[in-house]
Amino acid sequence: MKKLSLIFAIILLCMLATSVSSEKLRLTFDHFYDGQAVIDAVHDLHKAYPNLTTLQSLGQSEEGRDIWQLTINNPKTGKDTEKPGIYVDGSIHGNEIQATEVCLYLVWYLLDSYDSNPVITKLVDSRAFYIIPIVNVDSRWHFFTDAGDYNIGRTGMVPYDDDRDGLLDEDGPDDIDGDGQILRMRIKDPYGNWKSHPDDARVMVRVKDGEQGQWTRLGSEGIDNDGDGQINEDGPGYLDMNRNWGFKWQPPYVQSGAGDFPMSGKVTRAVSSFILSKPNICFNFAFHNSGGLIVRGPGSKLAGMYPPQDVKVYDYLGHEGEKILPGYEYIIGGQDMYTTHGDFDEWMYSNLGIFGFVGELFMSEQERYRLLKKNADKDEEWFDGTPAIEKHKFDDNVNQGQMFSDWKEFDHPVLGKIEIGGWNTFTTRIPPLFMLPEMVHRNASLVIFTAQQAPEVNLELIDITDIGNGLKRVRVRAHNGNAIPSLSAQAVRRDIYRKDMFEITGGSIEVVSGGIISDLHMDRVSPKRNRPEVIFSSVPAFGTCEVQWIVKGSGSATISYSAIKAKNLKLSIKL
Ligand SMILES: [Ca+2]
Numbered sequence: 001m002k003k004l005s006l007i008f009a010i011i012l013l014c015m016l017a018t019s020v021s022s023e024k025l026r027l028t029f030d031h032f033y034d035g036q037a038v039i040d041a042v043h044d045l046h047k048a049y050p051n052l053t054t055l056q057s058l059g060q061s062e063e064g065r066d067i068w069q070l071t072i073n074n075p076k077t078g079k080d081t082e083k084p085g086i087y088v089d090g091s092i093h094g095n096e097i098q099a100t101e102v103c104l105y106l107v108w109y110l111l112d113s114y115d116s117n118p119v120i121t122k123l124v125d126s127r128a129f130y131i132i133p134i135v136n137v138d139s140r141w142h143f144f145t146d147a148g149d150y151n152i153g154r155t156g157m158v159p160y161d162d163d164r165d166g167l168l169d170e171d172g173p174d175d176i177d178g179d180g181q182i183l184r185m186r187i188k189d190p191y192g193n194w195k196s197h198p199d200d201a202r203v204m205v206r207v208k209d210g211e212q213g214q215w216t217r218l219g220s221e222g223i224d225n226d227g228d229g230q231i232n233e234d235g236p237g238y239l240d241m242n243r244n245w246g247f248k249w250q251p252p253y254v255q256s257g258a259g260d261f262p263m264s265g266k267v268t269r270a271v272s273s274f275i276l277s278k279p280n281i282c283f284n285f286a287f288h289n290s291g292g293l294i295v296r297g298p299g300s301k302l303a304g305m306y307p308p309q310d311v312k313v314y315d316y317l318g319h320e321g322e323k324i325l326p327g328y329e330y331i332i333g334g335q336d337m338y339t340t341h342g343d344f345d346e347w348m349y350s351n352l353g354i355f356g357f358v359g360e361l362f363m364s365e366q367e368r369y370r371l372l373k374k375n376a377d378k379d380e381e382w383f384d385g386t387p388a389i390e391k392h393k394f395d396d397n398v399n400q401g402q403m404f405s406d407w408k409e410f411d412h413p414v415l416g417k418i419e420i421g422g423w424n425t426f427t428t429r430i431p432p433l434f435m436l437p438e439m440v441h442r443n444a445s446l447v448i449f450t451a452q453q454a455p456e457v458n459l460e461l462i463d464i465t466d467i468g469n470g471l472k473r474v475r476v477r478a479h480n481g482n483a484i485p486s487l488s489a490q491a492v493r494r495d496i497y498r499k500d501m502f503e504i505t506g507g508s509i510e511v512v513s514g515g516i517i518s519d520l521h522m523d524r525v526s527p528k529r530n531r532p533e534v535i536f537s538s539v540p541a542f543g544t545c546e547v548q549w550i551v552k553g554s555g556s557a558t559i560s561y562s563a564i565k566a567k568n569l570k571l572s573i574k575l
Pocket residue numbers: 160161162163164165166167168169170234
């Protein structure tokens with residue numbers, strides 16, 4: 001009897017064990033992943049899908065944290081570098097936290113849908129995805145552990161003397177009331193520029209000329225740590241990792257946060273070395289917040305104009321993106337927003353010829369509390385696209401007051417009686433949690449749509465014609481039905497990569513001539529002077545590249561197409 005119950009117990013345990021291990025990993029997006037939770041999530045994903053993923057640390061940050069990079073590739077369908085690569089990263093600005101959730105969701109969604117959704121299965125089998133969920137690992141970590149606010153923690157943790165007094169990071173914001181957040185300070189002042197809003201005392205409105213003031217705003221919560229008469233003048237950092245890249249980098253007096261020299265940040269260097277090891281990357285997404293934008297370069301006039309063929313690629317994907325992300329706008333950074341030097345995106349495109357978008361996640365306009373018409377007073381305090389009073393009503397009635405800490409009196413050691421209050425840490429640039437699932441899904445969908453548009457080349461024989469004197473003319477066509485070309489026009493004009501290579505080989509043939517067909521119908525060919533058996537070109541977006549050879553001899557021959565950013569192909573023919 002005892003034996004029997006023992007056997008039953010073992011059987012039961014085995015059943016339990018299998019039911020646990022066969023359960024699919026679920027990542028939920030009803031919360032933000034703090035520093036350790038992100039590390040756990042990428043490791044769990046790798047463990048749950050060991051055949052489709054590789055996980056590595058690219059090196060350590062300034063504070064010694066690993067920069068985790070996860071690759072999604074199915075080795076059964078080829079090496080990752082033999083497929084078009086899509087690079088996705090998040091949180092190069094550490095306070096722009098939801099960028100990481102988009103990366104995690106994308107990874108989870110692709111892996112979870114593999115095998116069950118044929119669209120995703122096909123995509124994962126034919127592309128390589130390179131994901132770095134957190135670039136600025138230090139600052140995103142601090143964002144969750146230290147008292148912070150939505151604007152703090154953009155920097156890489158490289159000590160920097162912002163006020164040039166010889167001391168590094170000696171006076172940052174302080175949580176002086178101990179509530180775990182850095183909020184705003186204000187002081188009663190009849191000569192101040194602000195007064196309370198008549199309908200909502202939490203909101204301040206700028207006074208009109210001649211009007212009596214009520215408040216002066218004093219900026220972020222803090223004290224004068226070093227006694228120099230200024231408050232919060234030299235906070236932690238300031239290396240802006242998205243101004244530190246090596247294309248037309250400008251020093252800090254031109255571009256604040258640029259660092260001492262291009263690629264001076266440990267993380268910047270580690271990420272760039274990784275990218276240089278994957279020449280198959282054809283598109284990149286770098287997620288930031290906020291604004292609801294799909295941004296392309298050029299970020300500054302120094303980058304010059306982008307070639308029109310590449311602009312067409314950007315426009316096609318950008319306009320589709322606007323439909324995938326309702327309310328988001330596709331814009332040109334340097335023209336429609338502000339000038340940036342040394343940013344990642346420009347380095348990727350201008351130096352490496354890799355297309356890319358910056359995804360500015362979340363529009364504060366979504367926190368509206370009004371009908372679809374703009375009727376707000378322009379003098380009110382606004383947050384991005386939303387007047388503060390509307391945002392308060394949204395918070396009160398749609399988010400049950402979780403977004404704002406009401407003004408409270410506080411005895412400041414230097415300023416005396418002040419008030420501390422304002423929008424909480426996880427607001428303003430960051431969506432309320434109930435909006436997070438849709439945000440991550442729609443943005444991952446734009447990545448997936450773009451990945452589907454990676455170059456996919458088909459090679460076909462047009463014809464083999466006997467042209468007399470023992471010569472045969474062989475014509476082949478490479479066709480790309482997708483929006484991303486096999487090489488960007490930037491890559492071609494700057495000679496960044498070896499071009500796509502068409503080659504004809506065969507035991508008993510001699511290649512007499514070869515070249516790119518410039519007009520198939522008019523039989524126009526640009527012959528190649530040397531080694532005509534090898535022809536270099538690229539396959540445009542939604543287009544074709546046709547080549548021809550004149551060969552002597554007969555028997556079987558092979559035509560091969562080899563590309564850095566598209567799959568290699570072979571065609572066997574009989575001459
Ligand atoms: Ca200083």
